[in-house]
Amino acid sequence: MIQVAPLLILALLAITFLQSGYDKIKDWKGNVAWLTGHFEKSILAKQVPLALGIILLLEIVAGVLCVSGIIQHVIQDVVIRGLGFYGAILSCITLLMLLFGQRLAKDYDGARTIVIYFIPAVLAVFWLS
Template structure:
């Protein structure tokens, strides 16, 4: 097992996104009505109003998949040095963040969108670590 600093950083970033998106995605699953109501209220004055139920389901699936792949891929990578699952998890994390960013911008929640920038940069950094 290679436990270099690079590998350690890759695993840490993966665990971070695993925790982030498993918590967020599973919160949407277990508090479906509360989260769906919030999403509906966010988009009620936008052109996405009629699509918000579908978008809510899609972002929930995307977050849960990103979380499972990031967390599970980190553990798998630690033991096997096979990084495909972790890299896919980080890529899905970046796509999830872009989706959330787009939604925040459309809803004119500029502060919320700005808060996602650091997460996106970390996801991009995590992906970049695999190019080194």
């Protein structure tokens, strides 16, 4: 029997990270410029392009793993510790990195928004473990 709740959370994470990754690729220069200003008073000020590249890679891999997990779950018709589980874990790690950055930048509203995504990501890890 297909469990819908983990699939919905994996879909949420996949959409979130794949769209975010796509936006970073499409407007790399704009993102670097905005984030350079955002982090100008933090220890990340000179590391923005590198940090953005790392986050981009993590977002794309997490999104692809979440999509793959949905497909695996539907095909195998069982919740297992498979690709979706690893996608959910990578999503949590990525969100923690983003949260750390927002806290360094003293953007507490941005940090609060990330926590909203983190809660279902942790729930997905729990359900898929």
